[in-house]
Each structure stands twice: as structure tokens, then as C-alpha cells.
Amino acid sequence: MxxxxxxxxxxxxxxxxxxxxxxxxxxxxxxxxxxxxxxxxxxxxxxxxxxxxxxxxxxxxxxxxxxxxxxxxxxxxxxxxxxxxxxxxxxxxRPRRRPSAKWTPRPALQWMLAGIQPPALIRNGRMDLLATNHLGHAMHTSVYDSQPGETPNFARYTFLDDDAQRFYPDWDTAADTCVTILRTEAGRDPHDKALHDLVGELSTRSEPFRKRWSAHDVSLHGAGTKRFHHTVVGNLDLAYESVDMIADAGLSMTIYVAEPGSPTAHALDLLASWAGTPADADAP
Incomplete structure (x- = not known):
């Protein structure tokens, strides 16, 4: 305070x-x-x-x-x-802690995600990437690849992986947004040990994170536009809408959409085609 x-x-x-x-x-x-x-x-x-x-x-x-x-x-x-x-x-x-620290989507929620055509994902306030639909996974392949075998975390990727500078063409804005979300979550649930550990790790390993964390800036992350660069389909200029999940306190779902007929819309079509290709096939 x-x-x-x-x-x-x-x-x-x-x-x-x-x-x-x-x-x-x-x-x-x-x-x-x-x-x-x-x-x-x-x-x-x-x-x-x-x-x-x-x-x-x-x-x-x-x-x-x-x-x-x-x-x-x-x-x-x-x-x-x-x-x-x-x-x-x-x-x-605060919501009562679940017996298991690892959250998994309910079958009905998985079906719903699969039924969403544009990229969609579910994250928590610590910026853990908890679930995606097929196109959302393809869009965030580099985030998954950066932390194999673990639950991917956007903050770790943004500040500890050099590839984030490529994935986020406007890295400074992405980094600012990431920290304001974490700071907002720290105010909402100051007793979250996993969040304490994450902030401690990032503060130790990243000077850009330490500088932003010390500013105490917060934000509401509900809607807007973002720019990405995918290694296969190139630049993506996407609008997004995020909604809090009432049945799962602390989680939010984000859906990305492209302007119809735009180069990004065509790039998403290409990404969907590429994502549907078997893993051992040649990339387009």
C-alpha cells in the first residue's frame, strides 16, 4: 500500500x-x-x-x-x-483451494474450446497458459516450446526467452501489459505463494521485469488489439476480447479475431491449414 x-x-x-x-x-x-x-x-x-x-x-x-x-x-x-x-x-x-494445484478443463469446457474457430485460450492471473483450442495452440507454439513439459507461463516467456522479442513485435507494450496483470493479481490475492515465487524468480533474473514491477502499475485487460509474429505465417494483427470465467474464479478466456478479408484473416486460414498438417509433414 x-x-x-x-x-x-x-x-x-x-x-x-x-x-x-x-x-x-x-x-x-x-x-x-x-x-x-x-x-x-x-x-x-x-x-x-x-x-x-x-x-x-x-x-x-x-x-x-x-x-x-x-x-x-x-x-x-x-x-x-x-x-x-x-x-x-x-x-x-478468496476461492477455496482445490486439492490439486494443477487445473484441468472440464470435458464440456474442452468441447466448447474446440468449437471456437478463432484462436482461444484460458489463463489465470499468474499468466499461466492453462488451455487452448487447436488454433490457439498453433498460434502459441513458441510459448509451448519454450517451456516443454511444464505449464507455459507468459511472464516467463516474455522476460526470460529471447524468442519473445520476435513473437511480440511491440515487446515493450507486451512486457508492460504482462507486469500490470501480475501486479493486479498480487493485489487481488496477496497470499498466492505461486505468484510470490514467480515474481521472485523474474525479479532475480530480469532487470526489465524488476524495473516494471517497481512502478506498481495495474491495468484491466479486457479488450484491445495485439500484434504477433508467427514463424510460419508471419505478422498477425488481432483484436481480442477477454471474459472472466464465473465457474472458475480467477481464470479468464481470451478469443482473438482478425478483421474479415484482411491479410491477418488469410494468415489465420494458413495457420489453421498448417496446424492440421501431421507433425512429420513438411511445413508450407
């Missing part, structure tokens, strides 16, 4: 909130007193919140902080998740 609030107020200048800018500022952005004034709380109380002492903090105070710091929807949700985690109320909201 301390790092998140500090990083958010560092992004706002007094001029942006209609306050006079006076005196030397040791750090960029708003002072604690200015945030407190904007939120309508005492400086002492805001300082207490920024230190992480959140016991009994009300939703109205959190809302006031969100307005004062001009948080977007993702940042506001993250603020509430952090507050709930700090006072323990999030413990009862």
Missing part, C-alpha cells in the same frame, strides 16, 4: 489538481498534506494509511483517496484489494 500510494501521488503535479506549487519538493508529485487536503482527511490519518495501517478504513475514505489521486478503474480496484488484504477481509473472499 505504501509503495502504491507513493507511486500514484508522484505522478500528479499540483497544477493538475489546481493547487499552488510552492517550496522545494524533494520528490516529484504531490505532498502527503496535499493528498490529505484533496481527500478531506487529516495529514496524520493519510500518513497512517500510507504506512499500511488500514484497519477499519471505510469505503468512503478509499473513494476519496481514489478521487484525490485520480485513479483509473484498475487502480481504484487495486486500492480496494490492497485495503481488504491489509485488514484481513479479503481472506473470506
Amino acid at each position: 505504501r509503495d502504491f500510494l507513493t507511486s500514484r501521488r508522484a505522478k500528479i503535479t499540483p497544477a493538475q489538481v489546481g493547487m499552488p506549487d510552492f517550496g522545494h519538493r524533494r520528490v516529484p508529485g504531490l505532498r502527503r498534506a496535499e493528498v490529505a487536503a484533496l481527500a478531506g482527511v487529516s495529514v496524520e490519518y493519510y500518513a497512517k494509511l500510507e504506512r499500511g495501517s488500514l484497519g477499519g478504513v471505510s469505503a468512503s475514505v478509499l473513494d476519496a483517496l481514489a478521487r484525490a489521486l485520480r485513479l483509473d478503474d484498475a487502480e481504484r480496484a487495486h486500492l480496494f484489494h490492497l485495503a481488504h488484504a491489509a485488514d484481513g477481509t479479503s481472506a473470506g473472499m
Whole structure:
């Protein structure tokens, strides 16, 4: 909470909130007193919140902080998740752990995935790639190949595999998105040991990850466009839609689509043909 609030107020200048800018500022952005004034709380109380002492903090105070710091929807949700985690109320909201740590799709879900024509995948908040349909697997062949015998993880692939620079033509954007998803998940379920281990591994092995993780940025990843480069069919400019899976808390399904008649649509047709070719046949 301390790092998140500090990083958010560092992004706002007094001029942006209609306050006079006076005196030397040791750090960029708003002072604690200015945030407190904007939120309508005492400086002492805001300082207490920024230190992480959140016991009994009300939703109205959190809302006031969100307005004062001009948080977007993702940042506001993250603020509430952090507050709930700090006072323990999030413990009862977390889904009960399954006996097995390995999630497998139900047969009906596998049938549904198989019935989806464009590339589709299911992942969790740790960025584990849990399931795909046939075309989704073909599209992410390099991700699977990078971690043979394991559940592929997009974060490990993005930051620890040099091939990710080829697969994501706009690697910086892909890396930013990946970290904001992980940071959002860390706020939603701060007791996830597997997530702690993943962040520790990436922080140890990747300077680009450490830099992004320290920024405390979060985002909602629901819809947009992405660019990929597949070794067989070339560039893919795809729109995507992601939906949370109600029956499987913490999981989301993403479906990629191409504009009809576009070069990417033809590339997906080629990819579907290539993916249907026996493994020992020559690639087109």
C-alpha cells in the first residue's frame, strides 16, 4: 500500500489538481498534506494509511483517496484489494483451494474450446497458459516450446526467452501489459505463494521485469488489439476480447479475431491449414 500510494501521488503535479506549487519538493508529485487536503482527511490519518495501517478504513475514505489521486478503474480496484488484504477481509473472499494445484478443463469446457474457430485460450492471473483450442495452440507454439513439459507461463516467456522479442513485435507494450496483470493479481490475492515465487524468480533474473514491477502499475485487460509474429505465417494483427470465467474464479478466456478479408484473416486460414498438417509433414 505504501509503495502504491507513493507511486500514484508522484505522478500528479499540483497544477493538475489546481493547487499552488510552492517550496522545494524533494520528490516529484504531490505532498502527503496535499493528498490529505484533496481527500478531506487529516495529514496524520493519510500518513497512517500510507504506512499500511488500514484497519477499519471505510469505503468512503478509499473513494476519496481514489478521487484525490485520480485513479483509473484498475487502480481504484487495486486500492480496494490492497485495503481488504491489509485488514484481513479479503481472506473470506478468496476461492477455496482445490486439492490439486494443477487445473484441468472440464470435458464440456474442452468441447466448447474446440468449437471456437478463432484462436482461444484460458489463463489465470499468474499468466499461466492453462488451455487452448487447436488454433490457439498453433498460434502459441513458441510459448509451448519454450517451456516443454511444464505449464507455459507468459511472464516467463516474455522476460526470460529471447524468442519473445520476435513473437511480440511491440515487446515493450507486451512486457508492460504482462507486469500490470501480475501486479493486479498480487493485489487481488496477496497470499498466492505461486505468484510470490514467480515474481521472485523474474525479479532475480530480469532487470526489465524488476524495473516494471517497481512502478506498481495495474491495468484491466479486457479488450484491445495485439500484434504477433508467427514463424510460419508471419505478422498477425488481432483484436481480442477477454471474459472472466464465473465457474472458475480467477481464470479468464481470451478469443482473438482478425478483421474479415484482411491479410491477418488469410494468415489465420494458413495457420489453421498448417496446424492440421501431421507433425512429420513438411511445413508450407
